[in-house]
Amino acid sequence: MSLDVGLSLAGDRPARQGIWTASPLHGVVVVFMAAIMLRGVLPFNVDVSWWLIVCERILDGQRLYVDILETNPPMAGSVYMFGVFLARAVHARPEVATNGLIFLMIAGSLALTWRVLRFSSLRERAGGAAAVWATVVLTILPMYDFGQREHLALIVLLPALAVYVLRANREAVAPWAVLIAGLCAATTMNFKPYFVFAVGFCILTAAVQARDWRVLFAPENWIAAAFVVIHAVCIVAFYPEYFTLIYPLVRDVYLLLKAPLLAILLASATTFWLLAIMVALALQSRRQKVDSATLVMMAGSLGFAISFFAQGKGWGYHAYPMVALGLLAAGWAIADSSDAQAPARWLRAGAMLVVVLIFANACLWFNASVDMRRVQEEVTLLEPRPKILVLSAAAVIGHPMVREVGGTWISRQQAFWMREIVRRALKDGAIDQATADRLATYVAQERAGIIEDFRKQTPDVVVIDNQNSDWGKWAAADPELSELLKAYVSVKNVDGIEILRRADQPRS
Incomplete structure (x- = not known):
């Protein structure tokens, strides 16, 4: 089923044929099958790979924020713990189990969203093209960023969005849907505090559209707030180190990592998002009455855009929710534009073309990754299941390489x-020398951790990044680290990335 044909199904099919007929269901299945095959071709995401290591270490008795250094809540x-649990239970690779659970999560989210809308005024539009397009956006659009936290946060949020749409239309919401919406919104916000903008904007838009301030205090909002508070209390109770050790580190050092605002505003993701919103607005301008579903999705997209700009990194996965929700809003508006007048048909055809182009280019952008296959191939030749240390700030050098070679990551941080x-x-020039001197304590702590981990588990392979920074010179100038590295010999240099092995181990 082509994208254009899929998008036109819901608008053209008579309501009497139902909202979940065989053809759309077949389309959803085809999209899932294509996405599953795509997972076998694309490299595994760097951060998801690291989180699998974190979960394995926690299950083996290590403590998050004490034995494992991580800045996220x-x-x-x-x-990701569920994927590791399942993999150990069925003796499968955690990567496979995690991807499988994410696909089940997407299917469950779509099913719940459809169920919420089934008995509403949107029932004729809740299936068909909307279901196929949502499946495409959730399963294929993420590309390399599949499984990232932003991807999961949007998957979880969809049922809550459906409830917000019902609130905007002043329609009844079933008690079970209220509970689901509250849990879903809370889960999204618990991933990252920034996501409160997306949830908050959806609720505010629903209240304005319904012209009823009581929507702001709907029961699902109280449920979401309660679970966010419970989550925060649990962090204080079970992970106090997050506030005593990690928060100062994030505040003083990590937040310095920001791209220039102009670069973020001119990023491809910003262009994709603006174009998708413009398509949705152009189609809305042809309607006599504003469509609440499109409006709520655009509000959520705006909230995620603020999250993208506030984080200030410009990374692809940070942009995924805003682009995805913008495309969902545009796709919904296309499927809903059934005006028979010729100008409206031409507008709809043009909108389809623009959305297809946005989607194709966004897929290419979200698929951006660093090719480390040559490094991985060289490491594979050195030692079976090696213990690996990578001296670099670039996480993509070590992950998912260490898991692909069956190795052990000896460092406490990614x-x-x-x-x-x-x-x-x-x-x-973002900081002065006095500030750098004050932050030297954190740098010294990181250095001490490197040496401690080195001595605790002597690595078989050391990879030194001289491509992106001067780690080789830094290590050579450090008395303790240079002494430890005397036991290693250089075997390969891959575009400035130096690979060392222990001198007392023959090359296999």
């Missing part, structure tokens, strides 16, 4: 970013 990693952030901030 516990919710960010807890979701990459050594503290020294690099301070060095670059000083070089770029």
